[in-house]
Amino acid sequence: MTVTTVHQPTHREALWELEAAFDRGDLITVFGHCTVEYDGRAASSLGLGRRLLLLKPDGTALVHTDEQQQPVNWQPPGSEHHAAVRDGRLRVRSVRSSPDETLDVRFETVEQLSAMAVSGRRDLSVTGSEADLRNALLDQPDAIEAGFEPLATERPTDVGPIDLFGRDSEGRPVVVELKRRRVGPSAASQLQRYVEAIRREEGDDADVRGLLIAPSVTDRARRLLAEAGLEFAAVEPPSSDSDAGDADAADATDANDDSVAAAGDDASGPSAAEPANDE
Amino acid sequence: MTVTTVHQPTHREALWELEAAFDRGDLITVFGHCTVEYDGRAASSLGLGRRLLLLKPDGTALVHTDEQQQPVNWQPPGSEHHAAVRDGRLRVRSVRSSPDETLDVRFETVEQLSAMAVSGRRDLSVTGSEADLRNALLDQPDAIEAGFEPLATERPTDVGPIDLFGRDSEGRPVVVELKRRRVGPSAASQLQRYVEAIRREEGDDADVRGLLIAPSVTDRARRLLAEAGLEFAAVEPPSSDSDAGDADAADATDANDDSVAAAGDDASGPSAAEPANDE
DNA sequence: GCCTAGGTCCCGTAG
DNA sequence: CTACGGGGCCTAGGC
Numbered sequence: 001m002t003v004t005t006v007h008q009p010t011h012r013e014a015l016w017e018l019e020a021a022f023d024r025g026d027l028i029t030v031f032g033h034c035t036v037e038y039d040g041r042a043a044s045s046l047g048l049g050r051r052l053l054l055l056k057p058d059g060t061a062l063v064h065t066d067e068q069q070q071p072v073n074w075q076p077p078g079s080e081h082h083a084a085v086r087d088g089r090l091r092v093r094s095v096r097s098s099p100d101e102t103l104d105v106r107f108e109t110v111e112q113l114s115a116m117a118v119s120g121r122r123d124l125s126v127t128g129s130e131a132d133l134r135n136a137l138l139d140q141p142d143a144i145e146a147g148f149e150p151l152a153t154e155r156p157t158d159v160g161p162i163d164l165f166g167r168d169s170e171g172r173p174v175v176v177e178l179k180r181r182r183v184g185p186s187a188a189s190q191l192q193r194y195v196e197a198i199r200r201e202e203g204d205d206a207d208v209r210g211l212l213i214a215p216s217v218t219d220r221a222r223r224l225l226a227e228a229g230l231e232f233a234a235v236e237p238p239s240s241d242s243d244a245g246d247a248d249a250a251d252a253t254d255a256n257d258d259s260v261a262a263a264g265d266d267a268s269g270p271s272a273a274e275p276a277n278d279e
Numbered sequence: 280m281t282v283t284t285v286h287q288p289t290h291r292e293a294l295w296e297l298e299a300a301f302d303r304g305d306l307i308t309v310f311g312h313c314t315v316e317y318d319g320r321a322a323s324s325l326g327l328g329r330r331l332l333l334l335k336p337d338g339t340a341l342v343h344t345d346e347q348q349q350p351v352n353w354q355p356p357g358s359e360h361h362a363a364v365r366d367g368r369l370r371v372r373s374v375r376s377s378p379d380e381t382l383d384v385r386f387e388t389v390e391q392l393s394a395m396a397v398s399g400r401r402d403l404s405v406t407g408s409e410a411d412l413r414n415a416l417l418d419q420p421d422a423i424e425a426g427f428e429p430l431a432t433e434r435p436t437d438v439g440p441i442d443l444f445g446r447d448s449e450g451r452p453v454v455v456e457l458k459r460r461r462v463g464p465s466a467a468s469q470l471q472r473y474v475e476a477i478r479r480e481e482g483d484d485a486d487v488r489g490l491l492i493a494p495s496v497t498d499r500a501r502r503l504l505a506e507a508g509l510e511f512a513a514v515e516p517p518s519s520d521s522d523a524g525d526a527d528a529a530d531a532t533d534a535n536d537d538s539v540a541a542a543g544d545d546a547s548g549p550s551a552a553e554p555a556n557d558e
Numbered sequence: 559g560c561c562t563a564g565g566t567c568c569c570g571t572a573g
Numbered sequence: 574c575t576a577c578g579g580g581g582c583c584t585a586g587g588c
Contacts, residue, residue: 052333117329118331440587
């Protein structure tokens, strides 16, 4: 049995289950009527309501409502969870130091408490990141511009590391800043900062180019680049069009063998089945 | 009853419960042995493992493991959840458009499925934000420097809005950039960008000051500021020291009325009880 | 919808 | 530990 659940437990029962789950290193969910107080880098307070508290064995605490991707309150990994019954309420407190922070969740009633044994990989490799873009451009330097010669990635300067550094066909140093998505003014400032650092290194009269590579650029950023004498080149990130096989398979059909739940999910076409390609 | 739970349901049973919970607008948790596939702005794949899937009625989907504050995979609010049984697995798919993105969670087995009716406030007012810092400085302009006169907040320029704009005791324009925490090179660049925009507005020979206000600054950022002729002033954010009453109370004692759960939680001292001050 | 910047950002990596 | 920048960042506020 990899999950333990109690419904509408007394606070003592809930406390006992929490203690056991802490010891087992389980992932814990607590749903109930609670208040939430946070004090640390900032401070906040949340009145009574039914919410879901998630407690992880690494010290993470998350309070979720029925809206938003982000938790309404939280405590980062490395915290310590404590539970106690006090003033007729079940209090779950997650604390960490450096910085000193406390999250307090006080339950008037606990509707459900579950403890689950998690397993399997929790790290995942994402394709389509800036690093992937960099590697693709290193394989095809001409995609940047004809004759571009890469010299270094993450080249250090005294204002931070340059994504990609090289020389153009005429031997001029080129500072390349890569972004996986549309860029705004901050990316232009970042590139300018790096270019000026290289100019200082090479001598103030050095002819150093700055090149921002991204799928697109906002108007303001384009103007900033122009004013600073920097260049822009549009390059799509190498995610969806490079490896579209699995995406197409996942996109093509729906709802065959059995019924379907949810609004507006019309079966498009019960065509040929794709081979299962996971696990 | 505000929570419905099934343990080790068949996929058909799980599907039925999901459908009902979607209709009720419940917050849903599904714990089980699953794979996770994502394709959209990037792409990722995660092999079999026991994980917790959180589905919100606003379209949010979160896949959590036993580590990290951030979900290992997710789908933002506005997505549509669909569920189906296929190839002997329960498939939960969250889809959105613009951008086109799909999250697929395929359960080999479902250990537990719960549906909860959430209620109560989900918005929370945080104290200690940059806006609080700004308001505190507007109340006490002399905390910035003697004779400083605030003129505008979020003053627009053609490179973005200035946090706080004013004039010093000698009538010179001052661009103030506020940060609630220690700042690095990017904040210095940001301030420089604004200052140059104001200089262009006022005429290139204008004497415009730039002032970065934050709790502290890194060495590189300090050097960047100096090179650009910009200033720095250390100001603590107005969070923990302003309203320390509740924090102290929450910090003082632990574990009185009943027992205590968790590792390393020695009861410090069962001293005087503080008054309950929430709800 | 896009743009701009904040965030208790979180997170990994390098020093 | 700090520092720096990426992120499928997310989220709020304007336009």
